[in-house]
Amino acid sequence: MRTLNVDLGSRSYPIHIGPKLIDREELITPHLPTRKAAIVTNEVVAPLYLQRLCATLARAGVQTIPIILPDGEIHKNWQTLNTIFDALLREHCDRATTLIALGGGVTGDMTGFAAASYQRGVPFIQIPTTLLAQVDSSVGGKTAINHPLGKNMIGAFYQPRLVLADTETLQTLPAREFSAGLAETIKYGLIRDAAFFDWLEQNIDALLALDPQALGHAIEHSCRIKAEIVAADETDQAERIQLNLGHTFGHAIETGTGYGQWLHGEAVAVGTLMAAELSRHTGWLNNEDIIRIKRIFHRAKLPMQGPALKVPVYMELMAHDKKTEAGKLRFVLLKSIGKATVKNNISIDKISSSIKTYSTNS
Amino acid sequence: MRTLNVDLGSRSYPIHIGPKLIDREELITPHLPTRKAAIVTNEVVAPLYLQRLCATLARAGVQTIPIILPDGEIHKNWQTLNTIFDALLREHCDRATTLIALGGGVTGDMTGFAAASYQRGVPFIQIPTTLLAQVDSSVGGKTAINHPLGKNMIGAFYQPRLVLADTETLQTLPAREFSAGLAETIKYGLIRDAAFFDWLEQNIDALLALDPQALGHAIEHSCRIKAEIVAADETDQAERIQLNLGHTFGHAIETGTGYGQWLHGEAVAVGTLMAAELSRHTGWLNNEDIIRIKRIFHRAKLPMQGPALKVPVYMELMAHDKKTEAGKLRFVLLKSIGKATVKNNISIDKISSSIKTYSTNS
Numbered sequence: 001m002r003t004l005n006v007d008l009g010s011r012s013y014p015i016h017i018g019p020k021l022i023d024r025e026e027l028i029t030p031h032l033p034t035r036k037a038a039i040v041t042n043e044v045v046a047p048l049y050l051q052r053l054c055a056t057l058a059r060a061g062v063q064t065i066p067i068i069l070p071d072g073e074i075h076k077n078w079q080t081l082n083t084i085f086d087a088l089l090r091e092h093c094d095r096a097t098t099l100i101a102l103g104g105g106v107t108g109d110m111t112g113f114a115a116a117s118y119q120r121g122v123p124f125i126q127i128p129t130t131l132l133a134q135v136d137s138s139v140g141g142k143t144a145i146n147h148p149l150g151k152n153m154i155g156a157f158y159q160p161r162l163v164l165a166d167t168e169t170l171q172t173l174p175a176r177e178f179s180a181g182l183a184e185t186i187k188y189g190l191i192r193d194a195a196f197f198d199w200l201e202q203n204i205d206a207l208l209a210l211d212p213q214a215l216g217h218a219i220e221h222s223c224r225i226k227a228e229i230v231a232a233d234e235t236d237q238a239e240r241i242q243l244n245l246g247h248t249f250g251h252a253i254e255t256g257t258g259y260g261q262w263l264h265g266e267a268v269a270v271g272t273l274m275a276a277e278l279s280r281h282t283g284w285l286n287n288e289d290i291i292r293i294k295r296i297f298h299r300a301k302l303p304m305q306g307p308a309l310k311v312p313v314y315m316e317l318m319a320h321d322k323k324t325e326a327g328k329l330r331f332v333l334l335k336s337i338g339k340a341t342v343k344n345n346i347s348i349d350k351i352s353s354s355i356k357t358y359s360t361n362s
Numbered sequence: 363m364r365t366l367n368v369d370l371g372s373r374s375y376p377i378h379i380g381p382k383l384i385d386r387e388e389l390i391t392p393h394l395p396t397r398k399a400a401i402v403t404n405e406v407v408a409p410l411y412l413q414r415l416c417a418t419l420a421r422a423g424v425q426t427i428p429i430i431l432p433d434g435e436i437h438k439n440w441q442t443l444n445t446i447f448d449a450l451l452r453e454h455c456d457r458a459t460t461l462i463a464l465g466g467g468v469t470g471d472m473t474g475f476a477a478a479s480y481q482r483g484v485p486f487i488q489i490p491t492t493l494l495a496q497v498d499s500s501v502g503g504k505t506a507i508n509h510p511l512g513k514n515m516i517g518a519f520y521q522p523r524l525v526l527a528d529t530e531t532l533q534t535l536p537a538r539e540f541s542a543g544l545a546e547t548i549k550y551g552l553i554r555d556a557a558f559f560d561w562l563e564q565n566i567d568a569l570l571a572l573d574p575q576a577l578g579h580a581i582e583h584s585c586r587i588k589a590e591i592v593a594a595d596e597t598d599q600a601e602r603i604q605l606n607l608g609h610t611f612g613h614a615i616e617t618g619t620g621y622g623q624w625l626h627g628e629a630v631a632v633g634t635l636m637a638a639e640l641s642r643h644t645g646w647l648n649n650e651d652i653i654r655i656k657r658i659f660h661r662a663k664l665p666m667q668g669p670a671l672k673v674p675v676y677m678e679l680m681a682h683d684k685k686t687e688a689g690k691l692r693f694v695l696l697k698s699i700g701k702a703t704v705k706n707n708i709s710i711d712k713i714s715s716s717i718k719t720y721s722t723n724s
Contacts, residue, residue: 078440078444082440085509085515085516089509089511089515089682090511092681092682113479116518117479117517117518118515118516119515119517120504120505120506120514120517120518120519120598121518142482143482147447147451149448149451149452150451152482153451153480153481154447154479154480155479155481155482156478156479156482156483156518157483235482235483236482319454320451320454
């Protein structure tokens, strides 16, 4: 087992990474203020891991309340969130009841926002079962639900007390979702760590084969990069923006196609290609950099082409993005592979051209 | 104008108290990061003060977006909250847009939770126009909406950047709501300040006559007591519980009769009588104390008798209360006038008897 600590003062917490962690009650119980926990999961993950987690907690004398949500980003909304609140109230859960998210990013985001808001805040634990959640969404305390006019528009910064990344759960993850998780892993190399990007180029096949050593390294290294950035900027005022490489375009793809058509990581992959193209237009990346980025996404089995969305649709959706301030579009771009930066005042022509390079029929 | 500071480290903020503060742009603008603000108010307050506040902000070059909610506790729910989010997104409000609550406690609670959750947190200013909001709900950072199974169940701790208590707005407040606000004012004397309780006994008629000096003193002193308690316990882990004198019974009255039938302060008044009776049963208050408490509520024109709710209904509703931990009911009681304490493990008989003393036909 590998352990790293997210350093946020009184809100610091450990991330444990390794196989079969779901069975380790001694890792979980120190973080529970009382012997009562609600496990929020979805209809896909529940048959796979819910009983095992309940049994683990039962061994420690913890009463568990399972809450099973429908699966998918399309359900990341107020109605689904409310089913969590309904269950917590029906079961008389109090302010010391811990909420445990067992599942992917959608489950983690909704459970985290439920934990932040239920009775103004209850303890929260993340047990991510997708690669995306293990390397990204379970680290950093961003929780949210979607609004018809924008992704993650309603939420809170709310830190878990513990993250347990059981790498064996990735064996049941569909290949498409595994690839979507790789998109965020690759992003960490691109924004901050050229050596990690090199390592990923050399180990992408081992990762796709679920090699335990490679997985452990990639997840730990990704979490470490994210944890460093989050520790420097918990509430997303400055440094943290670099984590959004590819996300401004990516969120437009997710929203514009209707939540759930594109996986988040897939949209980020195409968004990152657009951001790389914009970086090339700005004179930073060269053609060889673009080829390396395209090649690793291709080898990771990620989409290389966006949906049939017109440029004006992108522009309208991006104007709603949370990263937009005072009406100005800001983009995270790459100075080089391993070095991200933020740029305002990019001409519409360049943005439009970058979108078109990776769009279907637009 | 009187000013006091709520001392919460980096989240500290000033409370200004006095007449005609709504017209003072120089008090507001230092707290706005950009020249864009959404003013959330309701259909009763809007015709009275919205234009004046918009004009004040326009003089400082601030663009304002009015959001007018339906009036009443019955609308303090997700559906109404969503109308705030809809408007903010429609108007492309970003993370630097300030939300200003103009109205009573319901408006403040909902606007505060909207500010806490919109894009994971935007700046927030309170301009309370009821006595209850000026002495209680606008101080301390508790924000929430109701759930059909319990009051204030979904919310956040989120501090405003400024509270402007314009005492002239109380001239348009219905007498019944003014009295409801007095209930919380009286509570501060009961829990922590016997001298203030004495002062209230001597000045209750001046307050009911809206004497400006008496109002200024009562509001400032109430805010000061609440600010001290909040500063010691921002997230309601310990000391802050004493603010809930009368609220366990009171919330049961509000929920049991359907939100909006009883004003919050009215329910707290009857709840405080029940808690005082329970304090007498516990051997702390004497008959003379009970008479003084009943007399001041009577002079403040507050209800002296609860609704026709049966004891088992109270017990069920109180079991859902946020102050309930690990299934045990805890009550804030009075050791004496001016000194509150918390007690667990009170016999059902004593609770039941205290409820019946102030219930209609139960």
